[in-house]
Amino acid sequence: MAESFPLLNQIVLNTSFLHIQIGHVIMWGIAFTFIYLAIKKGFEPLLLLPIGFGILIVNLPLAPIMGMTEGAHGLQRDLVRWFYDFGIANGIIPCLIFMGVGALTDFGPMIANPKTLTIGAAAQFGVYAAFFVAILLGFNLKEAASIGIIGGADGPTCIYLTAKLAPHLLGANALAAYSYMAMVPLIQPPIMRLLTTEAERKIRMKQMRPVSKTEKIIFPLLGTVVICMLVPLAAPLMGMMFLGNLFRESGVVERLNKAAQNELINIVTIFLGVSVGATMSAEKFLHPQPIFIFLLGLVAFAFSTVGGVLLVKVMNLFLKEKINPLIGSAGVSAVPMAARVSQVEGQRADKHNFLLMHAMGPNVAGVIGTATAAGLFLTMLK
Amino acid sequence: MIEDTWFFAFRVFMGGFSGVFMGLIILMYCVKLMSALILKLEVKKRD
Numbered sequence: 189m190a191e192s193f194p195l196l197n198q199i200v201l202n203t204s205f206l207h208i209q210i211g212h213v214i215m216w217g218i219a220f221t222f223i224y225l226a227i228k229k230g231f232e233p234l235l236l237l238p239i240g241f242g243i244l245i246v247n248l249p250l251a252p253i254m255g256m257t258e259g260a261h262g263l264q265r266d267l268v269r270w271f272y273d274f275g276i277a278n279g280i281i282p283c284l285i286f287m288g289v290g291a292l293t294d295f296g297p298m299i300a301n302p303k304t305l306t307i308g309a310a311a312q313f314g315v316y317a318a319f320f321v322a323i324l325l326g327f328n329l330k331e332a333a334s335i336g337i338i339g340g341a342d343g344p345t346c347i348y349l350t351a352k353l354a355p356h357l358l359g360a361n362a363l364a365a366y367s368y369m370a371m372v373p374l375i376q377p378p379i380m381r382l383l384t385t386e387a388e389r390k391i392r393m394k395q396m397r398p399v400s401k402t403e404k405i406i407f408p409l410l411g412t413v414v415i416c417m418l419v420p421l422a423a424p425l426m427g428m429m430f431l432g433n434l435f436r437e438s439g440v441v442e443r444l445n446k447a448a449q450n451e452l453i454n455i456v457t458i459f460l461g462v463s464v465g466a467t468m469s470a471e472k473f474l475h476p477q478p479i480f481i482f483l484l485g486l487v488a489f490a491f492s493t494v495g496g497v498l499l500v501k502v503m504n505l506f507l508k509e510k511i512n513p514l515i516g517s518a519g520v521s522a523v524p525m526a527a528r529v530s531q532v533e534g535q536r537a538d539k540h541n542f543l544l545m546h547a548m549g550p551n552v553a554g555v556i557g558t559a560t561a562a563g564l565f566l567t568m569l570k
Numbered sequence: 571m572i573e574d575t576w577f578f579a580f581r582v583f584m585g586g587f588s589g590v591f592m593g594l595i596i597l598m599y600c601v602k603l604m605s606a607l608i609l610k611l612e613v614k615k616r617d
Contacts, residue, residue, distance in 0.1 A: 303598065329579060557590055561590050
């Protein structure tokens with residue numbers, strides 16, 4: 189029969205069905221779970237949806253998606269491989285996303301209360317705690333650093349650092365980072381309640397002073413110079429973020445500001461999500477390592493929350509005007525989710541307490557802190 | 571070799587964490603200075 193229809197035989201042999209392995213089926217399950225979580229539960233849908241689809245499509249046997257295929261001009265990159273090599277591997281996409289993040293961020297609460305910058309630094313404790321635990325579990329220094337940065341709760345920074353230090357962990361790290369960012373409202377509150385008393389949770393903070401337009405315009409320039417001079421390897425991320433913020437605050441480039449906030453960030457998010465998902469082929473992903481990475485991500489998030497809350501408690505020993513320790517947890521960068529968690533927890537203790545704007549200070553400081561931590565890892569490990 | 575790794579990891583831990591703190595504390599003082607100068611100038615302008 190097959191000999192009678194050689195062309196049909198060839199077509200049948202080249203369908204994916206005959207090449208399916210159990211690993212592919214497991215990965216489809218993971219892909220569908222992420223797509224389900226994105227659509228039905230609304231967990232970070234802008235990323236989990238394209239990531240889930242990327243996982244699905246790369247685990248369809250024989251599909252030329254992420255490898256190299258023989259073409260008219262020799263070996264050529266497959267579709268998503270182009271996105272990955274030119275967008276992720278050299279760090280372009282995370283930096284462009286940071287430009288959008290900068291254009292979307294109001295640094296006003298942080299400028300009004302610069303002390304919150306130290307909270308953003310303390311909340312990087314989880315990064316270093318997870319780094320240490322990862323080494324204990326047998327990961328090498330570069331892998332451990334890329335896992336630790338999950339604790340910063342900043343997806344683009346995590347992807348940027350992992351692509352530079354341990355690209356083989358990119359899929360697992362990115363997925364862990366975004367999954368835990370979506371789970372901030374579940375992870376943080378028990379830790380926050382455990383570390384604070386009822387009286388501390390009821391602390392009301394004084395209304396912040398208004399921040400002038402001049403301050404808001406000068407801050408991105410000042411931030412660029414200070415951070416990029418101190419940690420030059422953080423310049424690609426920080427430079428782009430502050431450029432986006434300058435677009436926003438200058439008020440003279442509204443078109444660029446809107447493009448950075450909308451079109452640019454949306455387009456690169458598509459490429460980022462699909463490329464990250466496509467790194468998770470069954471043969472690369474189905475090992476014990478991703479399970480460890482997920483556990484370490486949780487350790488990192490928990491310790492980052494602890495670091496932020498405890499620093500506020502220590503600061504309160506010396507301050508006349510007390511800070512509500514619940515805003516300490518917002519030092520992890522998940523913007524604005526972590527700040528909202530502080531607000532919700534604050535209102536559980538006192539219905540009339542409004543912490544959101546106070547929590548935005550450490551929240552945006554956390555973004556600067558995580559990018560600085562990434563730059564320092566690159567400086568020390570590259 | 572293993573001891574070397576641990577020693578290096580410890581240095582990365584200490585250097586990294588204190589580096590982040592130092593960086594953000596320097597930025598904090600720069601922001602304070604910037605705000606003080608701008609507010610002073612704005613008050614002067616108004617007067």
